[in-house]
Amino acid sequence: MQGQWASRDRGLERFVTEQPPYSILVRGIEEDVLPTTLRHGMGTLTYSPLAGGWLSGKWRKNAAAAPTSAARPTARFDMSTPANQRKLDIVEDLAQLAEQNDMTLIDMAIAFTINHPGVTSAIVGPRTMEQLQSYLRAADLTLSTEVLDRIDELVPPGVTINPEDNSYGATALLTTNRRR
Numbered sequence: 001m002q003g004q005w006a007s008r009d010r011g012l013e014r015f016v017t018e019q020p021p022y023s024i025l026v027r028g029i030e031e032d033v034l035p036t037t038l039r040h041g042m043g044t045l046t047y048s049p050l051a052g053g054w055l056s057g058k059w060r061k062n063a064a065a066a067p068t069s070a071a072r073p074t075a076r077f078d079m080s081t082p083a084n085q086r087k088l089d090i091v092e093d094l095a096q097l098a099e100q101n102d103m104t105l106i107d108m109a110i111a112f113t114i115n116h117p118g119v120t121s122a123i124v125g126p127r128t129m130e131q132l133q134s135y136l137r138a139a140d141l142t143l144s145t146e147v148l149d150r151i152d153e154l155v156p157p158g159v160t161i162n163p164e165d166n167s168y169g170a171t172a173l174l175t176t177n178r179r180r
Helices: 002-008 033-037 051-058 081-100 105-114 129-140 145-154
Strands: 042-048 121-123
Touching: 033 042, 051 081, 051 105, 081 105, 081 145, 105 121, 105 129, 105 145
Parallel strands: 042 121
Antiparallel strands: none
8 A cells, every 4th residue: 555655645657456366275365455456446466376286186185295396385385284284175175165066176266266356367377278278267157155155164264274375465574574
């Protein structure tokens, strides 16, 4: 909001969009960012609707192997941590929910993100044309109230399951940036 005020006070163009991560597993922006962008008429261009691959079905409870990509931060994908074990449990429940409602986990994850009233669009990162085509199906889906309620039971609104997934936030509040 400081950027909005500075733009107004200096007669400059105001910021028109915010770009936070958002997915079923990373819902922290529901507490502050989404209400703020809605209130001020800003767009919200979210990224990582598949939570870095967690909601792609790639990592499952009984087949969870650490990612091989050197680009993956270790803590976020260390399958032995309690937070990631919890994510694996939730992914199993989400996959079952998607299947019960005749969609894929990917369909449900992307539809969840893009159907939020505060989300203008979502950045997806397909590596192949086949992946892109599978992602596009979600654009035509509207999740039922029952599906949304079950998602809220698994991951309450405003909650990010693993704090290591908080790649977005108030860096001024990090311990290393405080004076005490």
